[in-house]
Amino acid sequence: MAKPTFYITTPIYYPNDKLHIGHAYTTVAADAMARYKRLRGYDVYFLTGTDEHGQKIQTRAAQAGLPPKQFLDPIIDWIQSLWKKLDISYDDFIRTTEERHTKVVADIFERLLKQGDIYLSEYEGWYCTPDESFWTERELKDGKCPECGREVQFVREASYFFRMSKYVDKLVQYYDENPEFIEPVGRKTEMLKNFIEPGLQDLCVSRTSFDWGVHVKSDPKHVVYVWLDALTNYITAIGYGSDNPEQRAKFEKYWPADVHVVGKDIVRFHTIYWPIILMALGLPLPKKVFGHGFFLAKGGKMSKSKGNVIDPLRLIDRYGRDAFRYFLLREIPFGQDGVFTPEAMVERLNYDLANDFGNLVHRTAAMLGRFTDRIVPEPGARVEQDEALAELAESTRAKVEEHMDKMQFSLALTEIWNLVRAANKYIDECQPWRLHKEGQTDRLQTVLYHMVEAIRVSTILVQPFMTDAPAAIRQQFGWTADEFAWTAAVIGMGGHGKHVAEAAPLFPRLDVEKEIEALTEMTTNQHTTAKAEPQGAAKVAPTGKPQIGIDAFDQVELRVGQVLTAKKVEGADKLLQFDIDLGSEKRQIVSGIAKFYQPEELVGKKVVVVSNLKPAKLRGVESQGMILCASEGDKLSIVSVPDSMPNGAIVK
Ligand code: MSP
Numbered sequence: 001m002a003k004p005t006f007y008i009t010t011p012i013y014y015p016n017d018k019l020h021i022g023h024a025y026t027t028v029a030a031d032a033m034a035r036y037k038r039l040r041g042y043d044v045y046f047l048t049g050t051d052e053h054g055q056k057i058q059t060r061a062a063q064a065g066l067p068p069k070q071f072l073d074p075i076i077d078w079i080q081s082l083w084k085k086l087d088i089s090y091d092d093f094i095r096t097t098e099e100r101h102t103k104v105v106a107d108i109f110e111r112l113l114k115q116g117d118i119y120l121s122e123y124e125g126w127y128c129t130p131d132e133s134f135w136t137e138r139e140l141k142d143g144k145c146p147e148c149g150r151e152v153q154f155v156r157e158a159s160y161f162f163r164m165s166k167y168v169d170k171l172v173q174y175y176d177e178n179p180e181f182i183e184p185v186g187r188k189t190e191m192l193k194n195f196i197e198p199g200l201q202d203l204c205v206s207r208t209s210f211d212w213g214v215h216v217k218s219d220p221k222h223v224v225y226v227w228l229d230a231l232t233n234y235i236t237a238i239g240y241g242s243d244n245p246e247q248r249a250k251f252e253k254y255w256p257a258d259v260h261v262v263g264k265d266i267v268r269f270h271t272i273y274w275p276i277i278l279m280a281l282g283l284p285l286p287k288k289v290f291g292h293g294f295f296l297a298k299g300g301k302m303s304k305s306k307g308n309v310i311d312p313l314r315l316i317d318r319y320g321r322d323a324f325r326y327f328l329l330r331e332i333p334f335g336q337d338g339v340f341t342p343e344a345m346v347e348r349l350n351y352d353l354a355n356d357f358g359n360l361v362h363r364t365a366a367m368l369g370r371f372t373d374r375i376v377p378e379p380g381a382r383v384e385q386d387e388a389l390a391e392l393a394e395s396t397r398a399k400v401e402e403h404m405d406k407m408q409f410s411l412a413l414t415e416i417w418n419l420v421r422a423a424n425k426y427i428d429e430c431q432p433w434r435l436h437k438e439g440q441t442d443r444l445q446t447v448l449y450h451m452v453e454a455i456r457v458s459t460i461l462v463q464p465f466m467t468d469a470p471a472a473i474r475q476q477f478g479w480t481a482d483e484f485a486w487t488a489a490v491i492g493m494g495g496h497g498k499h500v501a502e503a504a505p506l507f508p509r510l511d512v513e514k515e516i517e518a519l520t521e522m523t524t525n526q527h528t529t530a531k532a533e534p535q536g537a538a539k540v541a542p543t544g545k546p547q548i549g550i551d552a553f554d555q556v557e558l559r560v561g562q563v564l565t566a567k568k569v570e571g572a573d574k575l576l577q578f579d580i581d582l583g584s585e586k587r588q589i590v591s592g593i594a595k596f597y598q599p600e601e602l603v604g605k606k607v608v609v610v611s612n613l614k615p616a617k618l619r620g621v622e623s624q625g626m627i628l629c630a631s632e633g634d635k636l637s638i639v640s641v642p643d644s645m646p647n648g649a650i651v652k
Contacts, residue, residue: 015079017304048094100242108241113218122159128148133145158222187267206224267291295340379449432451478501572594587624589623590622609626
C-alpha cells in the first residue's frame with residue numbers, strides 16, 4: 001500500500017543578508033516535523049529555498065557592483081551550508097531564479113490576465129522595500145511601515161492588479177469550514193480584523209521601476225511582484241505547470257501542502273493572498289499555515305541596525321547542532337514569541353542535556369561495564385517499579401505523538417524529558433550498585449535491562465529534534481533498525497545479549513559563568529545603538545525571562561517545610577545551614593541569608609522549599625533544595641505560610 005504523503009514547506013529566504021537564529025528557527029521547526037512524519041511512516045516532501053527577485057536584491061547587487069545572479073550565488077551556497085550544518089533534511093531546495101520556476105510564474109500571470117483576475121491600472125501609494133510590501137496611507141504607522149517600522153517610499157507607476165475582492169467571501173468561507181487552517185487560532189482573528197473586515201484591497205502585482213524579476217510575457221516592461229513570484233514556489237517546485245509528466249505527477253501526489261510553516265510577519269501573505277491565488281488557479285488550498293512567533297534578542301527583534309543579530313554558526317560551532325536544535329525548540333512554545341538569553345541557553349544545556357539525558361546514557365553504560373562486562377542482560381520478572389517505568393514510556397510515546405501532531409514541539413520535549421528524569425530516578429531508587437554488592441543478580445539484571453530500554457525509548461523519540469546523538473547512542477548500544485523504529489518505542493522490544501561500547505559523555509557540562517560571558521559577547525555588538533526595550537508583541541516578564549507554559553512551571557516542586565535547626569556555616573559569613581522538616585523527610589539546606597536573619601529566630605518557622613532542585617555544594621556543605629525569599633535592593637524576607645499548613649504540603 002502506498003504511504004500517506006506529507007508535504008511541508010518553509011518560507012523561501014531572502015538572500016540579501018546572512019541568516020540569523022530567527023531564520024534558523026523556522027527551518028529547524030519544519031525539519032523536526034518532517035523527521036517526525038517520516039518516522040511515523042509518511043512519504044514526506046520537505047521544501048525550502050530562496051526568494052531571489054525584487055528591488056531589494058537588485059539594489060544590494062548594484063551596491064556590490066555585481067550582476068544579481070553573481071551576487072546571489074555565494075550567498076545561496078552559504079545558506080545551503082548552514083542547512084547542512086544543521087542537518088536539515090529537505091528534499092528540495094528551490095531558487096526562484098531557476099527556469100522551472102520563472103517559466104511557470106510567467107505562464108500563471110498570463111493565465112490570470114486572460115481570465116480577468118489581473119487587470120492593468122495605476123498604483124499610487126507606499127512601498128516598503130525591505131519587506132517588499134505595499135501599504136495605503138491609512139495603514140502606515142507614524143508614516144513608517146507598520147510591519148517593520150522602516151522608511152517607506154512613495155510609488156506611482158502603471159501596474160497590474162489582482163482582483164482580491166472577488167474571492168474574499170470564498171476565503172472567509174474556507175476559514176470557517178477549516179478551523180485548523182490558520183494556527184495558532186489567534187492569527188486568524190488578526191487576519192480577519194486587520195485585513196479582511198476593513199475591506200480587502202486589490203493587490204498590486206507588477207512593478208516597472210526596476211527589472212530584477214520575472215517579466216510579464218505580454219508586457220515585458222513589467223516584472224511580476226515578488227510575493228506573487230515567491231508564493232508560487234510551493235507549487236512550481238513540485239512540478240505544477242511543468243512540461244515534464246514526471247514532474248506533474250509529483251504535483252498530483254503532494255499537492256495540497258499539509259503545512260506551510262511561516263513566521264508571524266508573513267502570515268498575511270500565506271493566509272490571504274496565497275489562498276486567493278490558488279482559488280483563481282482552481283487549485284485546492286493548503287491544509288494548514290502555522291504562524292510561529294519571533295525569537296527576539298535583547299533589544300527586541302533581531303536586526304543589523306540594532307546590532308543584536310545572533311549568528312547561528314557561532315552557536316553551532318561552540319555547542320554542536322543537537323544542542324542548538326534542542327534549545328530552539330524546547331525553550332519557546334511554538335506559536336509564541338520568546339527572548340534568547342544566554343542564561344536560559346546554558347541552563348538548558350547543562351540541566352537537560354548534560355545532567356539528565358547525557359548522564360542517563362553515560363551512567364548506564366558505565367554500570368554495564370562494571371557489572372556485566374558491557375553486555376545488556378536478560379531481564380527477569382518485573383516488579384512494580386519496572387512496570388511503572390514501562391507504563392510511563394508507553395504513555396510518553398502517545399503524548400509525544402499528540403503534541404507533535406499539533407506542532408507543539410516544546411511540549412513533546414517536556415514529555416520525553418519526564419521519561420529521562422524518571423529513568424534517572426529509577427536508577428537512584430533501584431541502586432544497581434547495591435544490588436551488585438548484595439549479590440542480587442536477577443534483580444540487578446532486570447534493572448539494568450530497564451535502564452537500557454528507557455534510553456532506547458527516549459532516543460527513538462528524540463530523533464525529530466536531534467540528529468547526531470541518536471545515531472551515536474544507537475551505534476553504542478547496537479540497536480537494529482527494527483529496534484529503533486518509532487513503533488518499537490516500548491520497553492521490552494529491545495533485545496538482550498548485545499555488547500555496549502564505551503563512549504565519551506554526549507553533552508559536556510558547561511562552566512556557567514564562562515559560557516554566559518561567551519554568549520553575551522556573541523549576542524551583542526558594541527558599535528551599535530541597541531534599544532533596551534523589547535518591541536512589538538513580545539510577551540516577556542519584567543526580568544526579561546521568556547514567558548513559560550504551565551508545563552514548565554509544573555516541573556518545579558514547591559513544598560511547605562519547617563525549620564528544625566539553623567546555624568552559621570563556618571568560614572562563610574553569608575551562609576546559614578538548616579535542617580528542614582518536609583513532612584515525609586528531613587532535608588539539609590544551605591541559604592545565603594545570614595546577613596538578614598539570626599539562626600535562632602528562624603527555628604520553627606514555616607518556609608517554602610524548592611524540593612526538586614538538584615543538590616549542590618555551597619562552601620563544601622551539601623544543600624538539598626532552596627528556601628524561597630523575596631528581595632529588592634538590600635531588603636530580604638523569607639516567604640512564609642501560616643503555621644496551620646502541614647509540613648510537606650504542595651505550594652502552587
Ligand atoms: N522571502 C520571504 C518569504 C517568502 S515565502 C513565499 C521572507 N523571507 S525572510 O528571509 O525574511 O524570512 C524567512 C523566515 O524567517 C520567515 O518565516 C520569518 O518569519 C522568519 N524570521 C525572520 N526573523 C525571525 C525571528 N527573529 N524569529 C523567528 N522567525 C523569524 O519573509
